[in-house]
Amino acid sequence: MTLEAKTEQPVVITQTMNQPKESKIKDFLSILTMNKAAMVGAIIILFYIFVALFAPLLAPYDPYEINLENKLIPPSTDHWMGTDDKGRDILSRILYGSRLSMGIGITAVIFGAFFGIIFGLIAGYYGKWIDSTIMRIMDILLAFPGILLALAIISTLGPGLINVTIAVGAYSIPLFARIVRGSTLEVKRLEYIDAVRSLGADDLTIIFKHILPNILSPIIVQGTLRLATVILSAAGLSFLGLGAQPPSPEWGTMLSSGRDFLFSAPYIAIFPGLAISILVLGFNIFGDGLRDAFDPRMKK
Amino acid sequence: MTESNKPILEVKGLKTHFFTKRGVSKAVDGIDFSLHKGETLGIVGESGCGKSITSLSILRLIPSPPGKIAGGQVLFKGKDLVTISEDEMRRVRGNEISMIFQEPMTSLNPVLPVGEQIAEALRMHQNMGRKAAWERAVEMLKLVGIPSPEKRAKQEPFQLSGGMRQRVMIAMALACTPEVLIADEPTTALDVTIQAQILELIKDLQNRLGMGVIMITHDLGVVAETCDTVAVMYAGNIIEHAPTEKIFANPRHPYTQGLLDSLPKIHEDQEELQTIEGSVPSPYNMPAGCRFASRCPHQQPICHEQQPELIEQNDGVKVRCWMYTDLWTVKMVKEEAVK
């Protein structure tokens, strides 16, 4: 049936594999640059990276300096985003906070991706009982609704920035494993892999030299979209007081302390939230754009 | 068979173009034909020649954008289907002009019982009540030769075989007794034995209901079996239009000749099947002259300069080729003289 024909990817993959590498990259870049939304996403992400790198130069004030005389000043020319209940400049804190959010996000996704890719590759490549054992374990991890697995992990490790990173990273593992396993199964079926094997390549060579490079695109797309989710989750956990602790300028933590002043000084809560939203938006639209660019079916 | 004087469907200078980023694709570029009651007209050609676009254009089912009927008329019982309102057009579709599609596997809605899919048209066009429409749907299934139609009507498409689904499609198309049936490759996706049954069924129903049939196909065997007249399409044009027996006995256009040569013949000892060299011109970039010229074994300079018209010969065969014009003989004579 046509439905099946459409989901049959290998044909498509062989096509892209036969192309010379440069034209593949060129093709991909041209599609990506044609996608205006993806470019907007890329610009947002680059902007945040820039801010994170140069926060000390950009920040007008010390993000930790308490100055009770200046507390709860609404946004003004001196303090563009106002000051919080301890008189700290919110803009400076947000600029510094970008380092935390980006750092947690990237570390957690790399952590989740690393284990997810290994499990997925092993499951997809070796199949049989190894596959079903690994994937059943992944299913169990996925049976925890949303952030609850991360919560359970934190409940034992205790609150803190590093523990939150581990927790949200861990609950990305099964998602990566699933995607990698699926792609591995597809690539493994290609004749090209048989050819390599018949030339005497061992399993490790096949997995890391021939399969992994061919399944990078779904991993990169998943990674970008995961970054969005992971940053949201980590900020959420910090908001609950389980992640970064005050006086850390982590955005979720800042938001949480802004809650108490929602009536009198709503800007304390508004700006950190905006900072998270725009960054997450950037990763989401960039991820969407990447997916379209990588998806050979979108090519004319 | 074609005695009745006035045709029910007349297509005049129909042009369907697709406006895409790459440019304008002239998929159908000025075609004319007519269809009489009880007549079967075959439209043949390779895939991409515009035959399916022609059939979709008649019912105004071209996806738009990017497709658009850029010119011409489709006259049906005096109305020009190109210009009537969408509402009026809707009342023609499935009611007065019906269509059967190539893919019986995917052309039926997978979540609706097949009986409902037939009854739907009846309720819409014939103002039938739920019960009457259902009964008529069951009757139609019986008519197209589906055993235990009461039971089948309640089933969903996945419970039916390909041949049965195509029968359902036919039942659906004929439920409102249309005057014109357009069959777009109705048998291509089916097994050979089922193919013959389906063609037989269409022919039989045509005789009973007296409708005109447009048979779109790339299969000359189907044409020989079912059609009274044939229009051969090439790159958006009709290049030969003649009664079936004349086309098979004496093809005029070099392309038609090539098509027939590429058919395996049972009675002759052939060393190999002929194929036509070269490729069809891009619809985005049609040549100024004859569209077949670059592949034609008889090509002359004039073929590349100017497009020939579709001209009716003495015996009623219409052909679009310089070889059958006065210009050609004069030219040939000149060339002879030079030699």
Added chain:
Amino acid sequence: MLMFIVRRLLQTIPVIIGVTFVVFFIMQLVPGDPAVLLAGEGASKETIEAIRDQLGLNRPLLVQYFDYLTSVFRGDFGVSLKNSQPVLDEILVRLPITVELSFFSILITIVLGMAAGIISAIKPYSLKDTTVMIVALLGISLPSFWFGLMLMYFFSVKLQILPVAGWDSILHVILPALTLGAGGAAIVARMTRSSMLEVIRQDYIRTARAKGVRESVIIYKHGLRNALIPVITVVGLQFGALLGGTVLVESIFAINGLGRMIVDSIRMRDLPMVQGGVLVASLVFVVVNLIVDVLYRFFNKRIELN
């Protein structure tokens, strides 16, 4: 169909056992001795030893796990370290509130999401479509805890038309349910749109058009029914995210549901409560997944062929 349900039920058993194992195991990783924790500071060695014996903490891990498993199946989730009340009692008080909140939220996810997706798909690339899709993109990008606070600020503080927090009347439900359902609605909208656009391209839609079916009937009768089949799965997955999200939303709006109980218990290091809460929430999700799978199977009869 019945066979499928039975098979699917059997498949959930190992998942449930796995979930209990993970929950049990994670709690074993807690640094420190639970007996010391339970006994409280300054307890004598004898007391701690007694508690250890009483809880069976001296025995091998696997034996302890089976003990845990059997007591869970008997409905014994242990007692709270904080007030020594049975965990299950507290859960039974909290769970209905979370279920109620989840119900209204998923309703918003489904109704709002599908409606937006359909509006988008009817005229793709139109102004309406672009607007809806941008809003949906915002919907998946805004942190729920921030969105909730902003809603609270706008409707409760500024306009003063909705209560700030609590869980007394139907009015109290609106903001939390909107906060919790919005993200899912955005995802469902995106999925409905792409699924609808995929369906509109199908041959059977052309058949319906060739039959002379009205465009609105094509969308709702021929298109939507097919387009919604894959959306069912997405709604199921969203339910998981939503259940997890109750943790945040209940904290923001001061709702005494299961989510808030888990967070409060983590803060107070009341591990049996965390254990019980996570376990029950996960079991609810497993059951919902089961129902969703059966529904998907029911609506998508075609897969029965394979």
